[in-house]
Amino acid sequence: MPESLHQPNTVYLKDYQPPTYTIEKTYLDVAIHKGETFVDSTLNLVCRDSDAPRELALAGEQLELVSIAVDGEPLDKAQYRLEAGALVLLNPKLSFQLQTVVRIEPEKNSSLEGLYRSRTIYCTQCEAEGFRKITYYLDRPDVMSDFTTRISASKAECPLLLSNGNLLESGDLENGRHFALWHDPHKKPCYLFALVAGDLSVVEDSFVTASGRNVELKIFVEEKDLDKCAHAMNSLKSAMRWDEKVYGREYDLDIFMIVAVDDFNMGAMENKGLNIFNTSCVLAKPETTTDAGFQRVEGVVAHEYFHNWSGNRVTCRDWFQLSLKEGFTVYRDAEFSADMGSPTVKRVEDVTLLRTHQFAEDAGPMAHPIRPASYMEISNFYTLTVYEKGCEVVRMLANLLGPELFRKGTDLYFERHDGQAVTTEDFVQALADASDRDFSLFQNWYNQAGTPELTVTDHYDENSRQYTLTIKQFTPPTPECTDKQPFHIPVAMGLLGEAGELALNLEGNTPEDLPSDNTHMVLELTEAEQTFVFTNVPERPVPSLLRGFSAPVKLKYEYSRDDLVKLSLHDSDGFNRYEACQKLAMAVIDDALHAYTCDELEHFTPDARLLQVYRSLLLESELDQAMLAYMLILPSEGYIAEQQDVIDPIAIHEARRVVAAAIASALRSQFQRLAESFDPAQEYKPVARDIAARLIRNTALDYLMIKPSESNTNTCLAQLNQANNMTDELAALTALVNCDAPAVKALAEKQLEAFYQKWHHEPLVINSWLALQARNARPGGLERTKALLDHPAYDASNPNKIRSVIGVFSNANPVNFHGGTAQDSAAGYKFLADQVIALDRKNPQIAARLLTPLTRWRRYAESRGQAMYQELLRINETAGLSPDCSEIVTKSL
Structure with missing residues (x-):
C-alpha cells in the first residue's frame, strides 16, 4: 500500500x-447580517479537578476571532x-466566564x-463536529450545558427565528431587525x-x-409545500x-x-425540540410522493422523535x-413501523438492506x-454498521430477553442515566441488571467487526427418533482483528414435517423450559461449535433456521x-418463507451464471420448481400481497454480487435478466391479470393493504414490460397517464424506460420529457x-448520466441531486x-473519481460517501x-x- 499523502x-x-472542564451555561447571541454573521458566545467554565491545566483548547474552525475576554476583561495575546482548529487559553x-x-x-x-x-433560510447541522464552525467550544458529546440562544436578523428576510427549547422573549429592534430569545431547560x-x-x-x-400536558407541534416549510405536511x-x-x-x-x-x-447532508437531525429534516424525509402527498416515500417520512419522523430519549x-x-x-x-423506529404496517414485510425490507449493503461493508476495507x-x-x-447492524444487536438483546424484561431493562437504562453521556456498556449493563442475565460474551458484538458465518449440519436417527443439529460459527x-472470539448468537428455529410443524423437545430441557409455542424455539449459540439434540421427532424434518x-x-x-x-x-415464519423463495431463486440464477460462463445462456431454461412455487404463491388467497411481491422479485x-467470490457484474446482469424474462414468459397470464387490475378512480391511501396492492400490481407490470406485447405497452401507458398518485405513475414510467424493446425506446424518451415538463417545479419528484435515468441498465448509461449533470434540473451543490445521479x-x-459489455472499460471509475475530487473541495462528507464502489476493488477480476x-x-x-x-482511500489501497 502506498503511503498516503494526507495523514489525518x-x-x-x-x-x-x-x-477537564465542564460548561455549566452557554449563552449565544447570533446576529445574522447579509454576507456575514457574528456569534457572541458567553461560556461559564468550571474545572473538574482541583488543579487547573496549563492550557485549555477549545475547538474552532473557519472562525474569525473578533474579540476575547475572561470575566469581562479583554485578553492580550x-x-x-x-x-x-483551536483557540488555546493559557x-x-x-x-x-469566557466571552x-x-x-x-x-x-x-x-x-x-x-x-x-x-x-431561503439559515440553518445548522452540528452533529458530529459542526458546532466548532459556529463558535469556539468544547465540542465533544460529554460536555453538556444549559443553552440560552438569542438570534437577531432582518425581519423582512428572516421573519422566523428558531432555536432549541422554549421561546422566552421576542421583539423588534432598530433598522428593521428583530430578535428571539430561546432557552432549553435540559442540558445537552x-x-x-x-x-x-x-x-x-x-x-x-x-x-x-x-400526563395531560399540551404540546404544540409545528412543521415549518416553504409556503408551496404546506399541502405536503x-x-x-x-x-x-x-x-x-x-x-x-x-x-x-x-x-x-x-x-x-x-x-x-x-440542502442537507443527512436524512434528518434530532436537535432538542427543533428537528431539522431533509425535505425528502418530511414532505409527502399522493401526487408527488411514492409509497416508499410515505413510509420513509413515517419512519424518519419517528426515528428523530424517539431520539428525544434515546440520544x-x-x-x-x-x-x-x-x-x-x-x-x-x-x-x-423499525418496531414502530412494523406496528404501523406489516411486521414481516418490514423485516424483509430491513434485512434486504442489511445483507446487500452492510454485509458488504463488513467484508470491505472500512x-x-x-x-x-x-x-x-x-x-x-x-455507517450501516453503526445504524443497521447496531439495530440488529439491540434486536438480539430484545429477543433474548422477551418483551417484559426488555422493557424493564430500558426503563432502568433511562432512569439510571437520564441527563448523562454514557457508553454501550452502560446500556447492556442496564438490561443485564434488570433481567439477571450475563451478557459479558454478548459484548463481542460491540467489539468485533465482521459477519459471522454459521455452518449447520444435521443427522436424523430413525431408530431413536433423535434429530441432531450441529452449528459452527466462524x-x-x-482489518482490525484476524482472530475472532465466539459471538453470543440467538438462532430461532422450527422443524417442518410432511404434515406441518413438529413439536420441539430439546434434550436437557425441563418442562418449564418449554416455550408456550412448542413448534418454535430460540437456540443460544455461545461457543465455536455446539450440538443440539431433539427427541421424539417422528420423521426426518426440514429445519427452518434463523427465523x-x-x-x-x-x-x-x-x-x-x-x-x-x-x-x-409451508413455513409458519413469514420471513423464512421469503428467504426460502430467495434461496431457490438464487440457485436458479447460479444455474444461469454457469450457462453464461459456458456461453449457453441463450438456451437457458430455469428450474421448473421455481415457477411451481411462484404459481402456487399467486393462487394463495391469504398471503399478504406485499409479501407475495417480495417473494416474486x-x-x-x-445481493447476487455479494454471494460471489469474484464479482462479474456483466455476467450477473445477463443471468438475472434471462431468468426474469423466463419468469415473465411463463407467468404472463397471471401478471396480466394483476397489472390490469389498476383502477385510476381508487382513492389513494398510504395504508399497508393499499401499498401492498400497488406493489404486487407494479411488480407484475415490471415483468410484463421485459418483453411487452402491444397490449402490455398500452396498459403501462394507461397507468402512466391516468394514475392519481406518484407510486403508480413513476412505476409505469420506470417500466417503460427500463424496457429493451426497440419499439418502446422512443416512446420512453417522449414520456420522460413529458414527465419532466409536468413535474419540473417539484424538486423531490x-x-x-x-x-430513474441514472439507474437505467440499457447500454450507454455513463453517457446518459454525464448528460444529466448538464441538465437544468441538476444542482452540483445539492446533496439530494448528487445522490440521485452520481450515487x-x-x-x-x-x-x-463497470463498463457494460466492454469489460476493460474504466470510464465509469474515472467518472466517479472525477466527481469525488471535485466535490471534496466543497462538501467532503458527500464526497467520501460516494467512494464506496471503488473501495471494493479487490472483489473484482484483475482488469477491473x-x-x-x-x-x-x-x-x-x-x-x-x-x-x-483520505481515511477511506488510505484504508482501501
Missing part, C-alpha cells in the same frame, strides 16, 4: 479522558493563542456543517444545538401527553403515542418543531458510542465494529431445492426522475458503471480491480484532500 490524526477509544482559572465574538460566513459554507444558508451537548432563521410557513397541531404531522403524533405506550417515554418540552431543509436525554459519552443512540433508535476502536474522521462512521478476518433473521449472520446449510419448495410454501444484482449510477447501475485501484491512487494524490476522503 487517528483518535483511539483507549485514549478517552473525561473533559500572551494569554491565548490561535492554532489550526493558564486558565479553575472557574471563569468570544467571532465572524462567520454562512453563505459561503458549502460543507453544510455548522451554520449555513439553504435557499453542543451537537444537539440548532438554529433556523428565514422565511417559512407553518403547519400547526397539538398533542396531549399521557399532513402525513408527517400524523406520523409524529403516532410516534408520540407509541413511545408512551411501548416505552413509557413522554415528551418533555412545551413545543416540538420540525423544519424542512432542501438526547441519554446521550453518547464519545463518538465511539454512536451506535448507543443510533442502533437503539433504529430498532425503536469494516469496523459497531463501536469502533479508532477513527480518523468521525463523519465516516455514520467470522472471517477484518425472523434472528441474528445478522450468514447461514450455510445444504438445503435441497425440494426443501426450499416446502419452506417457501428476484434477488438484486447487488425530479430527484426520482434523475435517479445511484455508481451504486445501483453496476452493468454500466486494477482500474479501480488506479482511480483510488489518483484521488489519494490530490492536493488538499479532506480527512473524510
Whole structure:
C-alpha cells in the first residue's frame, strides 16, 4: 500500500479522558447580517479537578476571532493563542466566564456543517463536529450545558427565528431587525444545538401527553409545500403515542418543531425540540410522493422523535458510542413501523438492506465494529454498521430477553442515566441488571467487526427418533482483528414435517423450559461449535433456521431445492418463507451464471420448481400481497454480487435478466391479470393493504414490460397517464424506460420529457426522475448520466441531486458503471473519481460517501480491480484532500 499523502490524526477509544472542564451555561447571541454573521458566545467554565491545566483548547474552525475576554476583561495575546482548529487559553482559572465574538460566513459554507444558508433560510447541522464552525467550544458529546440562544436578523428576510427549547422573549429592534430569545431547560451537548432563521410557513397541531400536558407541534416549510405536511404531522403524533405506550417515554418540552431543509447532508437531525429534516424525509402527498416515500417520512419522523430519549436525554459519552443512540433508535423506529404496517414485510425490507449493503461493508476495507476502536474522521462512521447492524444487536438483546424484561431493562437504562453521556456498556449493563442475565460474551458484538458465518449440519436417527443439529460459527478476518472470539448468537428455529410443524423437545430441557409455542424455539449459540439434540421427532424434518433473521449472520446449510419448495410454501415464519423463495431463486440464477460462463445462456431454461412455487404463491388467497411481491422479485444484482467470490457484474446482469424474462414468459397470464387490475378512480391511501396492492400490481407490470406485447405497452401507458398518485405513475414510467424493446425506446424518451415538463417545479419528484435515468441498465448509461449533470434540473451543490445521479449510477447501475459489455472499460471509475475530487473541495462528507464502489476493488477480476485501484491512487494524490476522503482511500489501497 502506498503511503498516503494526507495523514489525518487517528483518535483511539483507549485514549478517552473525561473533559477537564465542564460548561455549566452557554449563552449565544447570533446576529445574522447579509454576507456575514457574528456569534457572541458567553461560556461559564468550571474545572473538574482541583488543579487547573496549563492550557485549555477549545475547538474552532473557519472562525474569525473578533474579540476575547475572561470575566469581562479583554485578553492580550500572551494569554491565548490561535492554532489550526483551536483557540488555546493559557493558564486558565479553575472557574471563569469566557466571552468570544467571532465572524462567520454562512453563505459561503458549502460543507453544510455548522451554520449555513439553504435557499431561503439559515440553518445548522452540528452533529458530529459542526458546532466548532459556529463558535469556539468544547465540542465533544460529554460536555453538556444549559443553552440560552438569542438570534437577531432582518425581519423582512428572516421573519422566523428558531432555536432549541422554549421561546422566552421576542421583539423588534432598530433598522428593521428583530430578535428571539430561546432557552432549553435540559442540558445537552453542543451537537444537539440548532438554529433556523428565514422565511417559512407553518403547519400547526397539538398533542396531549399521557400526563395531560399540551404540546404544540409545528412543521415549518416553504409556503408551496404546506399541502405536503399532513402525513408527517400524523406520523409524529403516532410516534408520540407509541413511545408512551411501548416505552413509557413522554415528551418533555412545551413545543416540538420540525423544519424542512432542501440542502442537507443527512436524512434528518434530532436537535432538542427543533428537528431539522431533509425535505425528502418530511414532505409527502399522493401526487408527488411514492409509497416508499410515505413510509420513509413515517419512519424518519419517528426515528428523530424517539431520539428525544434515546440520544438526547441519554446521550453518547464519545463518538465511539454512536451506535448507543443510533442502533437503539433504529430498532425503536423499525418496531414502530412494523406496528404501523406489516411486521414481516418490514423485516424483509430491513434485512434486504442489511445483507446487500452492510454485509458488504463488513467484508470491505472500512469494516469496523459497531463501536469502533479508532477513527480518523468521525463523519465516516455514520455507517450501516453503526445504524443497521447496531439495530440488529439491540434486536438480539430484545429477543433474548422477551418483551417484559426488555422493557424493564430500558426503563432502568433511562432512569439510571437520564441527563448523562454514557457508553454501550452502560446500556447492556442496564438490561443485564434488570433481567439477571450475563451478557459479558454478548459484548463481542460491540467489539468485533465482521459477519459471522454459521455452518449447520444435521443427522436424523430413525431408530431413536433423535434429530441432531450441529452449528459452527466462524467470522472471517477484518482489518482490525484476524482472530475472532465466539459471538453470543440467538438462532430461532422450527422443524417442518410432511404434515406441518413438529413439536420441539430439546434434550436437557425441563418442562418449564418449554416455550408456550412448542413448534418454535430460540437456540443460544455461545461457543465455536455446539450440538443440539431433539427427541421424539417422528420423521426426518426440514429445519427452518434463523427465523425472523434472528441474528445478522450468514447461514450455510445444504438445503435441497425440494426443501426450499416446502419452506417457501409451508413455513409458519413469514420471513423464512421469503428467504426460502430467495434461496431457490438464487440457485436458479447460479444455474444461469454457469450457462453464461459456458456461453449457453441463450438456451437457458430455469428450474421448473421455481415457477411451481411462484404459481402456487399467486393462487394463495391469504398471503399478504406485499409479501407475495417480495417473494416474486428476484434477488438484486447487488445481493447476487455479494454471494460471489469474484464479482462479474456483466455476467450477473445477463443471468438475472434471462431468468426474469423466463419468469415473465411463463407467468404472463397471471401478471396480466394483476397489472390490469389498476383502477385510476381508487382513492389513494398510504395504508399497508393499499401499498401492498400497488406493489404486487407494479411488480407484475415490471415483468410484463421485459418483453411487452402491444397490449402490455398500452396498459403501462394507461397507468402512466391516468394514475392519481406518484407510486403508480413513476412505476409505469420506470417500466417503460427500463424496457429493451426497440419499439418502446422512443416512446420512453417522449414520456420522460413529458414527465419532466409536468413535474419540473417539484424538486423531490425530479430527484426520482434523475435517479430513474441514472439507474437505467440499457447500454450507454455513463453517457446518459454525464448528460444529466448538464441538465437544468441538476444542482452540483445539492446533496439530494448528487445522490440521485452520481450515487445511484455508481451504486445501483453496476452493468454500466463497470463498463457494460466492454469489460476493460474504466470510464465509469474515472467518472466517479472525477466527481469525488471535485466535490471534496466543497462538501467532503458527500464526497467520501460516494467512494464506496471503488473501495471494493479487490472483489473484482484483475482488469477491473486494477482500474479501480488506479482511480483510488489518483484521488489519494490530490492536493488538499479532506480527512473524510483520505481515511477511506488510505484504508482501501
